[in-house]
Amino acid sequence: MxxxxxxxxxxxxxxxAEGTEQQVQAVKEIIAAVRGEGDAALLRFTEKWDGAKLARLRVSPEEISEAVKRFDPQLLKDLAEAADNIRSYHESQKQEGYKLENQDGSYVAQRVTAIESAGLYVPGGTAAYPSSVLMNVIPAQVAGVGRIVLISPPGKDGTLSDGVLAAAHILGIEEVYKSGGAQAIAALAYGTESIAPVDKITGPGNIFVALAKREVNGDVAIDMIAxxxxxxxxxxxxxxxxxxxxxxxxxxxxxxxxxxxxxxxxxxxxxxxxxxxxxxxxxxxxxxxxxxxxxxxxxxxxxxxxxxxxxxxxxxxxxxxxxxxxxxxxxxxxxxxxxxxxxxxxxxxxxxxxxxGTNHVLPTNSTARFSSALSVYDFLKRTSIIRYSEKTWQQNKDKIARLARLEGLEGHARAVESRSWKKETHS
Amino acid sequence: MxxxxxxxxxxxxxxxAEGTEQQVQAVKEIIAAVRGEGDAALLRFTEKWDGAKLARLRVSPEEISEAVKRFDPQLLKDLAEAADNIRSYHESQKQEGYKLENQDGSYVAQRVTAIESAGLYVPGGTAAYPSSVLMNVIPAQVAGVGRIVLISPPGKDGTLSDGVLAAAHILGIEEVYKSGGAQAIAALAYGTESIAPVDKITGPGNIFVALAKREVNGDVAIDMIAxxxxxxxxxxxxxxxxxxxxxxxxxxxxxxxxxxxxxxxxxxxxxxxxxxxxxxxxxxxxxxxxxxxxxxxxxxxxxxxxxxxxxxxxxxxxxxxxxxxxxxxxxxxxxxxxxxxxxxxxxxxxxxxxxxGTNHVLPTNSTARFSSALSVYDFLKRTSIIRYSEKTWQQNKDKIARLARLEGLEGHARAVESRSWKKETHS
The missing domain is CATH 3.40.50.1980 (Nitrogenase molybdenum iron protein domain)
Structure with missing residues (x-):
């Protein structure tokens, strides 16, 4: 060394470095094709790049149960024990909301809820990692995400690896699709006839997956670009x-x-x-x-x-x-x-x-200065709630109106003051 | 309606929509100029776009204290009361780490620490919002960020608004710079002779600010693109x-x-x-x-x-x-x-x-499906810690090696097994 x-x-x-202009352009075209043509584009790209001619995109329950049957029982046990450890570690990341209330019943609060749906990209081929399934799915499950989807490129024979399907089975994940690369990310972000869109996409992948995640970021949430x-x-x-x-x-x-x-x-x-x-x-x-x-x-x-x-x-x-x-x-x-x-x-x-039990999805490229491991927090969102009583409003309306006028926002000031225009009030 | x-x-x-190709290209060129030329580029762009010929980029302590003296005392009091409310609400967002330990002394833990430095962009001109200073700085302060910097475009006379400086003063922020647009974001991300780089950039801005934040994302962290x-x-x-x-x-x-x-x-x-x-x-x-x-x-x-x-x-x-x-x-x-x-x-x-007291930096564009208000969490990062004892290692090494080999990663398996090659052990 x-x-x-x-x-x-x-x-x-x-x-x-993060991909060439040509790669960025190719990814944009793939995403546009999937948005325009849906399943047809996914099937075409899967035949072209993965060499697999698929009859359907979704993995059937039989495919999963057969993969589990074929899978080494000792490894199934090992994966289940790893899953238990990962779940224990992540359980401590659950977040509660809070509420700060005054004597009038006025309050400010933070409500914590899970995002509704998440899609996990699982690389295929030589890098089909059952451990990635555990590391991405379990934080989402602990958070309480209602719908969790896996997507992964099939081999030439049109199948996913037994290990990946076994890991999905252990976690109770039943919605699994065959598709890879930028087209899979586009399908998760925008949906197709077969695949309903998700709110957040996580999981590792090659440069095309990374660039596609960067493209769709904002329309859906993504985890870090690893x-x-x-x-x-x-x-x-x-x-x-x-x-x-x-x-x-x-x-x-x-x-x-x-x-x-x-x-x-x-x-x-x-x-x-x-x-x-x-x-x-x-x-x-x-x-x-x-x-x-x-x-x-x-x-x-x-x-x-x-x-x-x-x-x-x-x-x-x-x-x-x-x-x-x-x-x-x-x-x-x-x-x-x-x-x-x-x-x-x-x-x-x-x-x-x-x-x-800790998560193996971790910040790279010196970004640990400001980023963290994938966690339950990544699948939660927080809503602020404000409820002012008439009394609290009365006490503070002039201050709020002054601050709004300081910023030249007269409409803001009038909105707060508009409540004074009436005699009878009900909140 | x-x-x-x-x-x-x-x-x-x-x-x-998110900016034209021309705007994206302009922003890339501005960032490259700031990375290449540092302060000289900032001063040139500030003269060109803000019409201000500056002698120095940093706001002096005298400029801040004079702005505070000129500022309406009632408004100073209103801002301070708002700051107190914002601080109270955000205090409840502090996070603690945790540690799960077994009888051997093996443990997995999550350590929570603040990022080291944060830079807040404050829009200038007609949209100089003291409230933005409060909403961005206070969560960073509650998190414990060590260095907090403000940057904002000056008026033609080379000054920042009294309200923005007064808000900075109330919060005890002393590191304030005059620069706006994409060039200010580039300076925060990569640093210049006068401005040391930060780890995270937050704050609202026009399309050039938004595009610049998108460009530097990854090299530094950014808040949402609002x-x-x-x-x-x-x-x-x-x-x-x-x-x-x-x-x-x-x-x-x-x-x-x-x-x-x-x-x-x-x-x-x-x-x-x-x-x-x-x-x-x-x-x-x-x-x-x-x-x-x-x-x-x-x-x-x-x-x-x-x-x-x-x-x-x-x-x-x-x-x-x-x-x-x-x-x-x-x-x-x-x-x-x-x-x-x-x-x-x-x-x-x-x-x-x-x-x-709640934060006014909030997710737009239907992203509340998966995003949240700016918060203390945005200025914290988490480090996972793993310590295995010899006994815990002994109990689990074969499982770990099997899982590694399932994924074709022999080197991983050997790394775990390498500890068996020795008789005497000290941890």
Missing amino acids: KTTRLSSGISIRRTI GPSEIAIIADDTAYPDEVAADLLSQAEHDPMASAVLLTVSERLAEAVSREVQKQAAALPRHSIAEQAIEDHGMIYIGESLDQVIDAANELAPEHLEIMTEDAEGVAEKICHAGAIFIGRFSSEPVGDYFA | KTTRLSSGISIRRTI GPSEIAIIADDTAYPDEVAADLLSQAEHDPMASAVLLTVSERLAEAVSREVQKQAAALPRHSIAEQAIEDHGMIYIGESLDQVIDAANELAPEHLEIMTEDAEGVAEKICHAGAIFIGRFSSEPVGDYFA
């Missing part, structure tokens, strides 16, 4: 180089654009990890992806002090941050910006990817 | 037509694109409100704006039943919804989608715009 010394001048913040996966590890001489290397590679194997960074004060560790990464990468089934990611986006930063290393981690604001140092909890307390923090050597990052 | 009957076929959802203001009123024969009309006009006077909608079952009320709107509009200082808005975006919908009227309001998902009916609370309970609900005749919408 490349190694460099931290110095106060260099920026290690990460930014990834970039390639990232791991940063703060480690010292108490860490085992083979474990550090294995964890760096666990992200590097995702994507040639994935980033894997070690931050340390130990030159000895840096050298040992570098050797281990090379050795272990070569032995991975996805070694060419991992090696490319390490070559292009892997880096070992050596700092002069632990504080300098911590500052660099905060500037990087990585999606995943592991801490394997003597006082890992102490270091974690000084981390201001990270999507998720993994403390100690038994908290390897895949623990969070699959099982511990 | 135009009047039409509700029927099951028609959609009353609102969508507003469209023109909207009011919908559900009213029956217990409502006073003059009050309904005054409230419709209070939004119509904002902007020729503002929308004002009455939903009722009463033809008598519809006719009376229509007459009142015409009469009152003519008497407003901003009558040409209000009349244009009523002409283009005003509508009275007459339903056959209150339930039909409520369904229409939910489909519209208006920014502001007033309810002036016999059982206003009962109607409010059936509203699923609205930015803010104003119950009863003493809760005229300007009560919420200025004073009651």
